[in-house]
Amino acid sequence: MISAQHIKKTFGKLQVLDDISLEIHQAGIVAILGPNGSGKTTFLKILLGMVIPDAGEMYYQNQNISKSHLYRKFIGYLPQIARFPDNLTVSEIIGMIADVRNEPSDPERLVQLFGVGKFLDKKLGNLSGGTRQKVNIVLTFMFDTPVIVLDEPTAGLDPVALIKLKELIYQEKAKGKIILITSHIMSLVEELADEVVFLLEGSIYFQGTITELKSKTATEDLEHAIATILEP
Numbered sequence: 001m002i003s004a005q006h007i008k009k010t011f012g013k014l015q016v017l018d019d020i021s022l023e024i025h026q027a028g029i030v031a032i033l034g035p036n037g038s039g040k041t042t043f044l045k046i047l048l049g050m051v052i053p054d055a056g057e058m059y060y061q062n063q064n065i066s067k068s069h070l071y072r073k074f075i076g077y078l079p080q081i082a083r084f085p086d087n088l089t090v091s092e093i094i095g096m097i098a099d100v101r102n103e104p105s106d107p108e109r110l111v112q113l114f115g116v117g118k119f120l121d122k123k124l125g126n127l128s129g130g131t132r133q134k135v136n137i138v139l140t141f142m143f144d145t146p147v148i149v150l151d152e153p154t155a156g157l158d159p160v161a162l163i164k165l166k167e168l169i170y171q172e173k174a175k176g177k178i179i180l181i182t183s184h185i186m187s188l189v190e191e192l193a194d195e196v197v198f199l200l201e202g203s204i205y206f207q208g209t210i211t212e213l214k215s216k217t218a219t220e221d222l223e224h225a226i227a228t229i230l231e232p
């Protein structure tokens, strides 16, 4: 369903992605891991058509994404840092994103789930970081897209919201979706991910299950597996 073929990307002299090839065909949760600056967000933005690779091709459903942007309506995206005008209210941004995407949306269920109802008339600029993130989650999950890209989705969330987000991710997975996630919280990745892709120095250092990664590094949990890779 998603196929990256020999993707390369440099920013100035910095080679961020160097010949990355990756196939994701099955429904499930794939975690893109790697140290800060290893190119996780860049890779996801290439999939979303927001960054153009220097070389290589990205395919969605066997269609080269550079040929048409229509595939983007099949992807829900929670950016690492969402930037919306501070003077818009929560209900205004929900209405605006629904209008722009022009697809069926169901924000009410999510507004209720994350307790965002009491903030609907508040301006985004006056919300706490965690509440903003809850609004971003509503904006991402209110469309029924077969692919969901979550870049550091837990940022600022309290434990109650975190549990709800995990339940939501599981529900979406159960519908047969592909969910791509980045996170530095290894316990979350260990709990959620069916597969991990570990980026290091521009290449895919490892791709497989967490069990395989733990076995490869002779460690008992993901946190130590990653630490072993980074500081052998």
Ligand SMILES: Nc1ncnc2c1ncn2[C@@H]1O[C@H](COP(=O)(O)OP(=O)(O)OP(=O)(O)O)[C@@H](O)[C@H]1O
Pocket: 011, 014, 016, 034, 035, 036, 037, 038, 039, 040, 041, 042, 043, 080
């Ligand atoms: N538009 C840009 N212009 C210049 N450099 C960029 C740009 N976007 C990303 N970079 C650089 O590319 C590298 C990879 O960035 P990216 O955001 O993809 O990393 P990441 O793995 O998502 O990092 P983190 O874990 O910190 O979120 C970084 O060194 C970053 O500074």
